[in-house]
Amino acid sequence: MARDYSNKQATDQYLAWLTDPSCLPFSFTYDGCEYKGFSPEHFQLNGTEVTREGDKETHRFTYGFSDVLSVTLVLTHYYSHGATEWTVWFENVSDENSGVIEEPKTVLTFEGNYPVVKGILGDNRNQYRPYSIDLQDSAIEFASDQGRATHGNFPYFNLEYGDSGAMLAIGWAGTWTARFSSRGNVTTYVATAVHGLKTYLKPGEKIRTALFVLAPYTIRNEHYATNYWRDWFIRHNMPKADATGAPLTPFSTCCLAFDTGLPNSDGSISECHTTWRPSLEKMFAEDVKVDFRWFDAGWYIAPDGTSAQANVEGHDWWDTVGTWTIDPYKWPGQTFLESTEFARQNGMKTLVWFEPERVTDPENLAKNYGYNPEWAIRLEGVRAISNNIGNPDCLRWTTDRICKMLRENKVDMYREDNNCDPFRLWRHLDSQEGKNRRGITESKFIAAHYQMWDDIIACTLSYGGCGFVDSCAAGGGRNDLESMRRGVPLLRSDDDRTSTALRLSMSSSFNKWIPFCGASTMEKKHMVAATGVSDPYVWRASYLPALNVQSQFVYHETQDFDILRFGLKEWKKVNPYLLKEFYTLTPWHGPRDPLSFTAFCYYDPDEEKGVILAFRQESCVRGTLQVRLPFAQENDRFVLTDEDSGEERIVGDTFSLDFSRVRTARLLWVKKR
Secondary structure: OOOOOOOHHHHHHHHHHHHOHHHOOEEEEEOOEEEEOOOOOOOEEEEEEEEEEOOEEEEEEEEEOOOOEEEEEEEEEEOOOOEEEEEEEEEEOOOOOOOEEEEEEEEEEEEOOOOEEEEEOOEHHHOOOEEEEEOOOOEEEEEEOOOOOOEOOOOEEEEEEOOEEEEEEEEOOOOEEEEEEEEOOEEEEEEEEOOOOEEEOOOOOEEEOOEEEEEEEOOOOHHHHHHHHHHHHHHHOOOEOOOOOOEOOOEEEEEOOOOOOOOOOOOOOOOOOOOHHHHHHHHHHOOOOOOEEEEOOOOEEOOOOOEOOOOOOOOOHHHHOOOOOEOOOOOOOOHHHHHHHHHHHOOOEEEEEEOOOEEOOHHHHHHHHOOOHHHEEOOOOOOOEEEOOOOHHHHHHHHHHHHHHHHHOOOOEEEEOOOOOOHHHHHHHHHHOOOOEEOHHHHHHHHHHHHHHHHHHHHHHHOOOOOOEEEOEOOEOOOOHHHHOOEEOOOOOHHHHOOHHHHHHHHHHHOOOOOOOEEEOOEOOOOOOOOOEOOHHHHHHOOOOEEEEOOOOOOOOOOOHHHHHHHHHHHHHHHHHOOOEEEEOOOOOOOOOOOOEEEEEEEEOOOOEEEEEEEEOOOOOOOEEEEEOOOOOOOOOEEEEEOOOOOEEEEOOEEEEEOOOOOEEEEEEEEEO
């Protein structure tokens, strides 16, 4: 049966904060004075708005703080899980500069013995490696300091203490810091965003804090905590599928970049009006159709009006972004629209890549496309040029161009990338504004980015497209909670396009925190290789809510369409369980540690059945894996059915799985008797 995650004590705490906002664990400094909570002594309540949607309740309090500054607190509680979150806005409502705002932060304390903080590190060099840190009389700090929130570190934490615990999150797509320290049986958590914020606000300026989330749970058990979080995430955070408000369900994608017969590079730069039809027709003929056709980078004209060509140094997809206008040499007339219409007529949607936070050749963008070069943030020694969407005019110019392309070509899903670390550029622009403006660029930029996604989603919804975007920033650089309420990571990491050992390690860690994600269905030595291994082992390791099929349909003489049909058909059987409870059944193994087994299970407590995916990795010397089902109760019995052989057997909470050879993946259905 479904789990009851309600938490009366946590709800009582929320109600206490609601009654007395002066106790809310938020503080900031204004003109050198620190203000804790929202006491009536300093904050005059000017208005309250209350909205309720099922188990979710939101209060928006607007306070007069001074003659210059208005402060808005948005406080939300989820009765189904006892989770509470808050965001604070500061707005200059006068015609003069405000005082200096510094150090907006959340400070929480937790009482309980044996405090341990658990979580995963970020993408890129850390590849979602898990950690568990004993906090007894010690401290640890996590930070994102380059401007892409989830490269390096990850702003989600599981703090265990006493007999219970709390899941904590910082929703901010820029820089952030989380510090944990313990003294005796008291653990303190301090969360901030926008490194070193110290800024006044000009008349009419408005900035916000990060989203701070506190989600306490009642049983100190990592499996319990994981599925408490996943259930809250899926029910209350994942974006909707479309304008009907339907929940987001698993889907498959495919990029045709490597099926053109033309030179290629990372992206879709080889695709043009002559290449797409043979691939799609072959895909349909072989019954291997996916849900989304994926256009990646390279479809746009360069700012100087030339066509970017693959493998031409300095004129590839990376060096030609900014126009967001279809390249007429590759796609003359209405041929791009013809391709999306053809896909739609055959039951496929389309997604297209953009990179709005970066520009190239601002002078030619200004000459040919109405760009203002003052929007380009440049710094000597930094190759990338940031597009300052924090400027309202720049945001409008950028969003309008993107939405025009999406609308005119009936693109269903917007895919976004960001291939530079912007923090140095943000700080450079801060310095150009003079004294006491540190952090203003990032504050405006990130808020504008969320607004841009909201506007793009409204655009795609307006003509029947998706209610979400694809969140990418050189792989997994933008997976903060605020972004995940608008987008999903179709590729949780660029590296996830390579080895299966890496894919399994990421599934064992990342899936605990962000349920809807994807990887490739091929194993390759390099990210941008055209071909690689695609067998049942690789496919089963790739069964995620976003199934990104990589294949050649025309330009691969020995293409095995049987394995494509096998994988797509089996994934469709599995995907009803991929957004249910998730249990790791083996210890985590790193991407360079294929010496053992990796196994995990998705389980639906309502239907009391699920699926086990178990892998005997490449160098594993043992042939038998002992499995214990963490969700099983004493005396429970289960029917275990092997997908390959159809063999059934009755098992208890613990049983063994035999593997005849290494690099074998077993898929087993488990159902409670």
